[in-house]
Amino acid sequence: MNEQKINRRTFLQRSGLNLGTAALASLIGAERPKVLGSTTGVPGLPHHFARAKRVIFLCMAGGPSHLETFDYKPTLAALDGKPMPDSYTKGQPIAQLQGTALKCQGPLTQFKRYGQSGQLVSDFLPWHAKMADEIAVVRSMVTEQINHDPAHTFMNTGTGISGRPSMGSWINYGLGSESSDLPGFVVLTSVGGRNPQPIASRQWSSGFLPSRYQGVEFQASGDPVNYVKSPKNVTTLQQGKLVKTINQLNMHRNRRLQDPEVETRVAAYEMAFRMQMSVPELMDVSGEPEHILEMYGANPGDGSYASNCLLARRLAERGVRFIQLYHRGWDHHGDLVKYMNTCCGLTDKPTWALLTDLKQRGMLDDTLIVWGGEFGRTPMYQGKGGPGRDHHIKGFSMWLAGGGVKGGSQYGATDDLGYHAVEDIVHVRDLHATMLHLLGIDHRHFSVPFQGLDMRLTGVESSRVVNGILS
Numbered sequence: 001m002n003e004q005k006i007n008r009r010t011f012l013q014r015s016g017l018n019l020g021t022a023a024l025a026s027l028i029g030a031e032r033p034k035v036l037g038s039t040t041g042v043p044g045l046p047h048h049f050a051r052a053k054r055v056i057f058l059c060m061a062g063g064p065s066h067l068e069t070f071d072y073k074p075t076l077a078a079l080d081g082k083p084m085p086d087s088y089t090k091g092q093p094i095a096q097l098q099g100t101a102l103k104c105q106g107p108l109t110q111f112k113r114y115g116q117s118g119q120l121v122s123d124f125l126p127w128h129a130k131m132a133d134e135i136a137v138v139r140s141m142v143t144e145q146i147n148h149d150p151a152h153t154f155m156n157t158g159t160g161i162s163g164r165p166s167m168g169s170w171i172n173y174g175l176g177s178e179s180s181d182l183p184g185f186v187v188l189t190s191v192g193g194r195n196p197q198p199i200a201s202r203q204w205s206s207g208f209l210p211s212r213y214q215g216v217e218f219q220a221s222g223d224p225v226n227y228v229k230s231p232k233n234v235t236t237l238q239q240g241k242l243v244k245t246i247n248q249l250n251m252h253r254n255r256r257l258q259d260p261e262v263e264t265r266v267a268a269y270e271m272a273f274r275m276q277m278s279v280p281e282l283m284d285v286s287g288e289p290e291h292i293l294e295m296y297g298a299n300p301g302d303g304s305y306a307s308n309c310l311l312a313r314r315l316a317e318r319g320v321r322f323i324q325l326y327h328r329g330w331d332h333h334g335d336l337v338k339y340m341n342t343c344c345g346l347t348d349k350p351t352w353a354l355l356t357d358l359k360q361r362g363m364l365d366d367t368l369i370v371w372g373g374e375f376g377r378t379p380m381y382q383g384k385g386g387p388g389r390d391h392h393i394k395g396f397s398m399w400l401a402g403g404g405v406k407g408g409s410q411y412g413a414t415d416d417l418g419y420h421a422v423e424d425i426v427h428v429r430d431l432h433a434t435m436l437h438l439l440g441i442d443h444r445h446f447s448v449p450f451q452g453l454d455m456r457l458t459g460v461e462s463s464r465v466v467n468g469i470l471s
Helices: 008-029 074-078 148-157 167-175 236-257 260-283 290-296 305-317 336-360 428-438
Strands: 054-061 111-114 119-122 135-142 185-194 322-330 367-372 396-402 421-423 448-450 453-455
Touching: 054 148, 054 167, 054 305, 054 336, 119 135, 135 421, 135 428, 148 167, 167 185, 167 322, 167 428, 185 305, 185 336, 260 305, 290 305, 290 336, 305 322, 305 336, 322 336, 336 367, 336 396, 367 428
Parallel strands: 054 322, 054 367, 185 322
Antiparallel strands: 111 119, 135 396, 367 396, 448 453
């Protein structure tokens, strides 16, 4: 009997949403076919059975050190404080000041093996240790850009060229969204740590794809989405009539123009109207049990990574296809121990909570989670200030979990100092190919003609699916 009870506030909220949705349908949804691509993907996709329905990409912006997270190097520990061998760095693109003596920096924490898999996890990540058998750690990642902004561009788009579609936009375009009242691609950001680098909205741009596939940034505090709330003293009915009239004018004009961006504008008006009802319900976590809030460590509305992880689960439940969380603060050139404690303290437990919550709800099997930064950190330092590490692109670690991933597995390796990836090297574009594969898409046959080329997320270079981490 108790399970059937519903309090007055919840009833009114749900009733309001349903009535509003019905009003919208009568005003704009029932009078014309749905705009192509608003919730549907490309005909013929997926190519094969999809192990995952959605992606939650946890971006540790700034580049966490693989040498203090998942890649323990006893040889590097033995060389601590000694000159970095020239054989490793000669002719290599490095972020340090040229002409400055480079010294080996040994690991600044301890590592232990956890779970039945014996996954190596550092003491900075005690909550990751609890999910050692759920994650597949790739220790042989490589990328091509050594500074933050172009490295983020490369991680998101597979190229250092600005203006290309992001991975979330590609997936939103290819598969569409399962939600009719939320965007298919949502971005959340948080800050905490050393030297948080800015994140530009072009990192979730749709590039040459229609702009309706771009990511939409949600604010974790204040108004969730800018300019969506109705103006003061404007009713839902008035707003719906305005949207209907504007869209009729746009569609009338587009019968001659046949411009996909006009269709995008029509879809944007309709989506914004639906979001006026769906977003407040999404952001209101008052119905979440207290133990769930405690598990995440979430204080709703505080803009924290913990709150964003909880919102990520709620977005996933509502059919959003690609959810990207950025936590800015991992640029640890100095005082690495202090700021690793800060960043891990803010992100470690909420990440475990997100994975655990999804698993308890039966959603982890069809949700792909990806964790990592835009690059790694160097095994050496310049000896200035507190111990730290600089940008590094030749070898670093990321992990995947969930839909189709072999939990408790390790893949690839770096050399004895953690400088070069030397075994089963995984390029960023290989990561993209694997992500698409798990979503049912063959990256080799997923392209869009642009400027005379068939453009792909994985580019024209040879990319591969990393089968070694798949279940």
